Amino acid sequence: MDKIVAMRAFTTVVSEGSFVKAADKLELSPQLISKYVAQLEDDLKIRLLNRTTRRVNLTEAGQAYFDRCHQVLMDIDDMENAISNLHTQVSGTLRISAPMSFGVYHLSDPIEKFQTQFPEIKVELFLTDRKVDILEEGVDIALRIGHLKDSALVAKKITPINLSVCAAPSYWDKHGRPTSFDELCQLNYLRFSYSDPRSLFIRWPKHLSVHDFRSDFASNNGDVIVKTAVLGRGYAIQPTFLTGSAIANGELEILENFPIEPLGLYALYSHREFLASKVRHFIDFLSGFYGDEPYWDNY
Structure with missing residues (x-):
């Protein structure tokens, strides 16, 4: 039995005043709602509800259990909403690693504009030419230049590097x-x-x-x-x-007659699924800021 589901069924029965109304609200059958409550009572070895043909009434133990259940479920909902907000809202601390020279010359401007657009974002920028282990070092995004080899990380090309x-x-x-x-x-x-x-x-x-x-x-x-x-x-x-x-x-x-294959500026991150909103928005912002023909090539 899923204890959380059973607790939610029980509190809904109490709030709605009947198994039928609780079933309608949770979009479950009255039989399943009744089964959940019965399993709770069996696990607790105590009666929670006195059932009549028209209405259900809480026992003394049921009232105490209802109060605690209600608080627990509210805490769970608050926790899930907070975690969900981290995924959907552009806020929090964004940790970025980037090559030294590229970061010095070409990251201050887009980062300033990104933070102006999303004022709830804090940025920690680490400039180094070594390859940072983003999982070990807690980096959200590693910007790298080159032709990237196969990796367990996810890579998105931001702009060409000529x-x-x-x-x-x-x-x-x-x-x-x-x-x-x-x-x-x-x-x-x-x-x-x-x-x-x-x-x-x-x-x-x-x-x-x-x-x-x-x-x-x-x-x-x-x-x-x-x-x-x-x-x-x-x-x-x-x-x-x-x-x-x-x-x-x-x-x-x-020297025009010696063509060179362009490299790329890539954003590396660890997970494609459930990507944090701050990471997704920053990558999209950089792609739009630099574009397919970056400004430094307009000489």
């Missing part, structure tokens, strides 16, 4: 603009520590290995690489959300 080969105009003027991968490898590559550049290009020749790249500078931070490229030290292969402003003001120029 990359380009670029260098300062003075560097191209001094060393020339390569027209083949062999020529490109002879120039100084400002290397991003976590990336194999061969995997970025759409048509990379098989006869060239990563060791064919000339490079006298490497960093695990894209900002440093972009600034070094602006200084004319070499060429960089970096996302346009970092290089866009330097390209727009003429500090960097793109």
Whole structure:
């Protein structure tokens, strides 16, 4: 027997004054309502109701049980409503993990606008280039850039992340603009520590290995690489959300004839079913904010 269902049947009988009316309200048969009450009495080893042909009356024990049942059921309803509100209302604390440079340059604005639209939201933003374990570290959403592999997590693509080969105009003027991968490898590559550049290009020749790249500078931070490229030290292969402003003001120029497969900005979260409203709304908001052609590509 479901004790909660039986308690609800009993309190409804008392409130409505009859088994028939209670059955109508709960959309159950009078026989089933009577069975629930009888099972309660059997479990408690005490009579709760005195039944007549016209009406039911509480016994002394029944009155005491009714008062406690009524309070318990109210507490259950309040608890379920509170949990349901967490699912349906955009409120609470939203914990977000994001890559360092992307977060510094491109998250403050959408987060501020999101919190203005949903003032009950508090945000905790963690910027790191390591892959955060969202389950272990209690993160609601992890923003990641790349081509995502199979995972137990749910991933939604937010916007494309385009990359380009670029260098300062003075560097191209001094060393020339390569027209083949062999020529490109002879120039100084400002290397991003976590990336194999061969995997970025759409048509990379098989006869060239990563060791064919000339490079006298490497960093695990894209900002440093972009600034070094602006200084004319070499060429960089970096996302346009970092290089866009330097390209727009003429500090960097793109090498157009080396196409690169776009990456993506993805939102990772743990569950598709019963997704918290704050998570769902933030992901949808980011998708709308950046769009299919993000603003940093308008150079």
